Amino acid sequence: SSAGKVIKCKAAVLWGLEQPFSIEEIEVAPPKAHEVRIKILATGICRTDNNATTGVMPAKFPVIVGHEAVGIVESIGEGVTSLKPGDKVIPLCVPQCGICSNCLKPDSNYCDMLDIVGKGVLSDGTSRFTCKGKPVYHYMNTSTFTEYTVVRDVAVAKIDAAAPPEKACLFGCAFTTGYGAAINTAKVTPGSTCAVFGLGGVGLSVIIGCKIAGASRIIGVDINPRKFEKAKAVGATECVNPKDHTKPISEVLKEMTGDSVRYTFEVTGNLDTMIDALASCHKNCGMSVVVGDPPASSVLTFDPMLVFDGRTWKGCIFGGWKPVNDLPKLVSDFMAKKFNLDELVTHILPFDKIEEGFNLLKKGESIRTVLTF
């Protein structure tokens, strides 16, 4: 067996900002205490990974990004009790240690470990990856654009062994984030009107959540009209392109709905859209949820009347789920056909074609591209 030994394998390394993904042979060290080494089976491409290549989301270079995957536990480090080799798992960008003050709060999923996982190294301050004799850093605790990765045991969810990897990987980010934003964060009510800004993999998952919650009107908003067909296929009742209007989008939505948009979701990561989404929900009883990643160190200026009048402005990380507990249940619901992820996966490519997958994202041609190994 490979347990306890260094594994040589292929990985997509980013050597610096704005550099292409370079497929390299890397060395993956065995897991240390409370870590597991995972063989990746499938991994989706998310906007947040692209944000690492552009600097919108900070990363330490050289780095292996990727955070939406399904894999199989290859080996475990000392003290790991919750997982064993052979388990089918999802590496988690939001951990759940289960013992910090936030994990103990029933309504928080901001585990104390979360602030540590952003540092690009594991608990002992070092990386488990090397390439050409140099350390290569981790990303969001997951680093899934590689045949093998090492992660902390508190950041792994064990899922149904029968779950198909090229769909179930979406529970590592897009689906879980978007669906949870509607169900847990906004708590969308039956019969309500919702508007979703940004119709990528995360935005479409918000739509699925709004629909399951019983929303009667779901308006998709995107500047790329090629996204409308998919949005309607998953539950949008109509779609609007802000570029087709001279009026602010909040005015357009108000007219369309007789001023009754109850919930709005920002799922693009643009600062202007965050204000637009806030202004688009009902001024007194509306709620707007920020789901898109704001650019690092950005500052937003807004008219305080937007909230003074009564609107609620919220955010969420990873859809508000407590992932170690909740992901296995979400995957079971998926296996029981509670929701269908077919529309979200538009492209499946072999891992070597990662650069092509990112080009599809940048050109707005894909919803999710899933890479398989």
Ligand code: CND
């Ligand atoms: P993706 O790029 O696939 O979709 C974004 C969509 O927004 C595209 O269809 C764009 O055309 C559209 N868009 C861009 N600008 C505008 C605009 N000004 N007005 C209307 N539409 C616009 O991205 P994704 O679905 O992979 O991710 C969406 C966001 O969610 C992104 O910011 C990502 O970083 C973030 C995210 C957050 C979390 C979390 O835990 N909160 C997890 N993963 C991703």
Ligand code: ZN
């Ligand atoms: Zn993501």
